[in-house]
Amino acid sequence: MKKEIINKLLEEKAAKLRGEKLRISLLKDKAMQNKTYFSLNSQKNILEMEISLCIFNGKDCNAKEKELKKIKKEMTLNLKSMGISPADFEIHYDCPACKDSGYVNGALCDCINSKLSKLILSSCGMPENPYSFENKNFCALPEAQKEFMDKLYSRFIKYCNAFPDIKYPNALFAGFSGTGKTVLTFCILKKLAEKNFDVKYTTAFSLNNAFLNYHTDFKNKKSLDEYLFPDLLVIDDLGTEPILKNVTLEYIYLILNERMISNKATIITTNLDLNGILNRYGERIFSRITNKSNTFVCRFSGEDIRKLL
Ligand SMILES: [Zn+2]
Secondary structure, eight states, rough: HHHHHHHHHHHHHHHHHHHHHHHHHHHHHHHSSHHHHHHHHHHHHHHHHHHHHHHHHHHHOHHHHHHHHHHHHHHHHHHHHTTTTTGSSOOSSSOOOTSSSEETTEOOHHHHHHHHHHHHHSOOOOOOOOOOOOGOOTTTTTTHHHHHHHHHHHHHHHHHHHTOOSSEEEEEEOOOSSSSSSHHHHHHHHHHHHHHEEEEEEEEEHHHHHHHHHHHHHSSOSSSSSHHHEEEEEEEEEEESSSOTHHHHHHHHHHHHHHHHTTEEEEEESSSSSHHHHHHHHHHHHHSSTTTTEEEEOOHHHHHHHOOO
């Protein structure tokens, strides 16, 4: 998704630049229709050629240079009479730093980077919400849970700061509805999007529909790239989707496995407990969701949570 957004921004810049070049060429045509300007312009071209020759032959060209200066002045005055200033012939760049190419020394220019995070956020699939690490508020929670949430949020602020070089890139947030699992994923998604990482949010239900479309629609096959390639994929509410034969388990495994191989982070929330996950998805998927070597498993309820931290 990030790649597509960058390409779109670069194409917008290129189109604007093409527009500028066209504007200048039309303006030049207009000026050339003025007989005086046309004649002065021809004189200027001849003089410039003669001066080059003089310099090449080592001859004195002071007189010709003076003449050229005079003609240029006349051209400017003539342009003014047509309501044109010489600056109108120059390209007006939106971003002088990259001259609207989008790149500075081979790296993306800030004019692109500054727009990226907003566009990543608005297209990552996350519903609009007011939550972020900056405005977290646990006042309403019981004391024990407040302490837990503070620790948990600190942990994931560090996670975002160090991303993607982290020991446990994956996480499983298990627990009942309304315990704040999804809200924490929103905070993480926003923070990483702010840092221009490619992030994607989906509910397990929507993901399952995407799998079904991919599996059955051969005409308009939409690829699964949007789930395979983001730096972080959040799958919300695993367990609420229907298990479709030959689809759900096969594609969940494919996505999790491919992401694990390419070291991409995945965070899953679920109302199921570990046994529930094992029973519903089987050993192959269970071992990827709860892989101790790269996954932080956290239960969002009561005493269990603190033991896991
Ligand atoms: Zn720029």
